Amino acid sequence: MKTLLFDIDGTLIVTNDTGTQALETVLQSSFGVKRPCMDVAFGGRTDFSLLNEVLLLNDITPNEANFLAFTKAYRNLLPQTLSECGGEILPGVVELLSRLAKCAEIRCDVMTGNLRDTATQKLDHFGLTHYFDNIFGGDFDVDRRHLARRTALFLRGSHGHEVKDGTIVIGDTPADITCGLDIGASVLAVCTGQFNRDSLEAAGANAVHEDLSDVDTVFRWLTE
Numbered sequence: 001m002k003t004l005l006f007d008i009d010g011t012l013i014v015t016n017d018t019g020t021q022a023l024e025t026v027l028q029s030s031f032g033v034k035r036p037c038m039d040v041a042f043g044g045r046t047d048f049s050l051l052n053e054v055l056l057l058n059d060i061t062p063n064e065a066n067f068l069a070f071t072k073a074y075r076n077l078l079p080q081t082l083s084e085c086g087g088e089i090l091p092g093v094v095e096l097l098s099r100l101a102k103c104a105e106i107r108c109d110v111m112t113g114n115l116r117d118t119a120t121q122k123l124d125h126f127g128l129t130h131y132f133d134n135i136f137g138g139d140f141d142v143d144r145r146h147l148a149r150r151t152a153l154f155l156r157g158s159h160g161h162e163v164k165d166g167t168i169v170i171g172d173t174p175a176d177i178t179c180g181l182d183i184g185a186s187v188l189a190v191c192t193g194q195f196n197r198d199s200l201e202a203a204g205a206n207a208v209h210e211d212l213s214d215v216d217t218v219f220r221w222l223t224e
């Protein structure tokens with residue numbers, strides 16, 4: 001059994017400014033911040049890292065109580081913000097996932113920097129949740145490589161799956177590539193996020209596609 005680990009934002013879907021808007025609203029309504037500062041780099045980060053930095057930037061102590069209050073309010077607001085901001089499923093995604101779902105020897109999971117709950121909310125919003133067995137989220141790790149290592153340990157413990165049996169990370173950022181290579185997986189990168197082909201190749205991706213719309217080629221590469 002081969003395991004495919006898909007990133008969400010910039011890989012399966014784009015959600016416009018949903019995250020920024022929801023977090024700004026939470027800072028205002030739950031923490032009384034008048035002019036929220038969101039001057040942070042988003043791409044490829046875990047939400048554990050990102051949200052703690054956002055708290056700090058807005059003069060809120062990033063302790064456990066504040067992190068939990070922040071993430072709870074964010075979860076509560078996200079479905080509505082997803083509806084307001086629009087967004088879309090990226091080209092080729094539904095056809096690719098549908099074809100992979102018919103392969104008995106392929107398991108599709110999500111490995112994302114999103115919190116596990118907000119990842120589920122995003123997949124639910126776009127009707128993609130049923131394609132995935134597990135969602136591994138960025139709830140606990142500052143470094144995405146640690147998320148990948150926990151994911152690999154879970155797959156070994158729960159399914160007896162070793163990375164050498166065939167694990168592929170599919171993502172849109174150098175961080176996806178780095179964490180995939182770190183656990184010995186192959187990486188397919190797509191240019192549908194904030195990074196171009198040159199930067200994804202430089203980060204060491206084994207294959208780079210503009211998007212997932214060449215479903216035949218991508219499917220063959222992922223399943224061979």
Ligand SMILES: [Mg+2]
Nearest residue numbers: 007009010172
């Ligand atoms: Mg991404």
